[in-house]
Amino acid sequence: MADQNFDVVVLGGGPGGYVAAIRAAQLGMKACVVERENLGGICLNWGCIPTKALLRSSEINHLLHNLKDYGFAADNIRFDLAAVVKRSRGVARQLSSGVAHLLKKNKVTVIDGHGRLAGPNTLAVEKDGKPVATLTSPNIILATGARARTLPGIEVDGKLVWSYREAMVPTAMPKSLLVIGSGAIGIEFASFYLNMGAAVTVVEVMDRVLPVEDAEISAFARKSFEKQGMKILTSASVKGLTKHADSVTATIEIAGKSQEITVDRVISAVGIVGNVEGIGLEGTKIKVDRTHVVIDEYCRTGEPGIYAIGDLCGAPWLAHKASRTTGVTINTPTGAITLLSAAGSATYQSMTVTNSAVAATDVIVLNQKSGTDKYILLVPQSPPDPSRSPTPPPEAPPQEGRWVSPSVCR
Numbered sequence: 001m002a003d004q005n006f007d008v009v010v011l012g013g014g015p016g017g018y019v020a021a022i023r024a025a026q027l028g029m030k031a032c033v034v035e036r037e038n039l040g041g042i043c044l045n046w047g048c049i050p051t052k053a054l055l056r057s058s059e060i061n062h063l064l065h066n067l068k069d070y071g072f073a074a075d076n077i078r079f080d081l082a083a084v085v086k087r088s089r090g091v092a093r094q095l096s097s098g099v100a101h102l103l104k105k106n107k108v109t110v111i112d113g114h115g116r117l118a119g120p121n122t123l124a125v126e127k128d129g130k131p132v133a134t135l136t137s138p139n140i141i142l143a144t145g146a147r148a149r150t151l152p153g154i155e156v157d158g159k160l161v162w163s164y165r166e167a168m169v170p171t172a173m174p175k176s177l178l179v180i181g182s183g184a185i186g187i188e189f190a191s192f193y194l195n196m197g198a199a200v201t202v203v204e205v206m207d208r209v210l211p212v213e214d215a216e217i218s219a220f221a222r223k224s225f226e227k228q229g230m231k232i233l234t235s236a237s238v239k240g241l242t243k244h245a246d247s248v249t250a251t252i253e254i255a256g257k258s259q260e261i262t263v264d265r266v267i268s269a270v271g272i273v274g275n276v277e278g279i280g281l282e283g284t285k286i287k288v289d290r291t292h293v294v295i296d297e298y299c300r301t302g303e304p305g306i307y308a309i310g311d312l313c314g315a316p317w318l319a320h321k322a323s324r325t326t327g328v329t330i331n332t333p334t335g336a337i338t339l340l341s342a343a344g345s346a347t348y349q350s351m352t353v354t355n356s357a358v359a360a361t362d363v364i365v366l367n368q369k370s371g372t373d374k375y376i377l378l379v380p381q382s383p384p385d386p387s388r389s390p391t392p393p394p395e396a397p398p399q400e401g402r403w404v405s406p407s408v409c410r
């Protein structure tokens, strides 16, 4: 079993974790990433990237079925679902291996396994129940991301009721589909399946779809989706699911009245919860608010030398937020690092991508006062000092640095 000492240890190799590790390495620190699944995290493997690949295929399917609008004609148009999924998985795999290459190029050590805090400045890693490494570092960054929320009564079973993971790799195209939740994830899948020919119903508890987007965009998006044939029920909630051999009946309540709908498959897209379990938070001073780790404006947790970034710390759940919080890794002469949290420093743009004519755009202003990029990325002011110790980061904001394009994020 390897015992190793690093300047920075990052738990989780998603857009938060791998960018942080690369940045730290570029700043001259000895960095390590621990990842239990795929480098690139949810975004590259199960989120942003593979969904867009699927949406592209469904866009092409839609166009092929409307060729005459463009002056073309073709017969016998059909798709090969396995090939559509294979393409999406291939794109994800390619980008994930690109991250592995970037980490190697930047001399970041990658350890394959599940990590958990195991005492001061220590992270224990195991694989298949066996210990593989004990890592020590004055700076541990938790970047374990998030997963789909499940609600009682609509638990994901992977067969009839899917989360985004199962929805990403269908083995057969459902003829009918119920999507619970009309946030970005729900609407992306609703759009994909609709354009692949499924009859799609979306149920949203709020009074409009894409509730985090501007009201005008919501209204415009709804009109566009409905024109395409999507059935949308707002101010509605799914009260329960009755499973049959190969279908599900959902009981939906709207304005105090119940109605039932039977579909082939259900996608639950009712939110995101942070991966706070099994990472050794128990007995530490790290606070968890519902399912998210509480951090200050420097991404510090309540435990000295332990930081948290990205989806683990809550909304907005965006890959570029995760990467940018880590883009501020700086080293002080003592070797302690400083990160700036998303909440304290930046403005993030989000865009919901669908096959609709509307691409809803919203700007999430997290801090009007410093809502610019000027503190986003700082370059080291001095090389690492070999005698460094885990001293606390400065209380005052780090001095403004030169903007350096975080090319690793692209």
Ligand SMILES: Cc1cc2nc3c(=O)[nH]c(=O)nc-3n(C[C@H](O)[C@H](O)[C@H](O)COP(=O)(O)OP(=O)(O)OC[C@H]3O[C@@H](n4cnc5c(N)ncnc54)[C@H](O)[C@@H]3O)c2cc1C
Pocket (backbone or CB within 6 Å): 011, 012, 013, 014, 015, 016, 017, 034, 035, 036, 037, 038, 039, 040, 041, 042, 043, 044, 046, 047, 048, 049, 051, 113, 114, 115, 116, 143, 144, 145, 146, 164, 185, 275, 278, 279, 309, 310, 311, 312, 317, 318, 319, 320, 321, 322
């Ligand atoms: C369907 C879908 C579509 C999305 N589309 C977009 C989009 O278009 N644009 C956008 O900005 N965002 C999108 N997102 C959100 C985006 O994926 C996340 O915001 C982003 O991945 C968060 O990065 P992260 O590094 O914080 O966490 P993650 O990407 O979740 O990475 C965390 C990593 O930590 C690993 N890990 C967890 N626990 C441990 C442990 N104990 N030991 C070792 N490793 C561990 C996990 O395996 C994972 O690889 C989408 C998400 C989904 C689900």
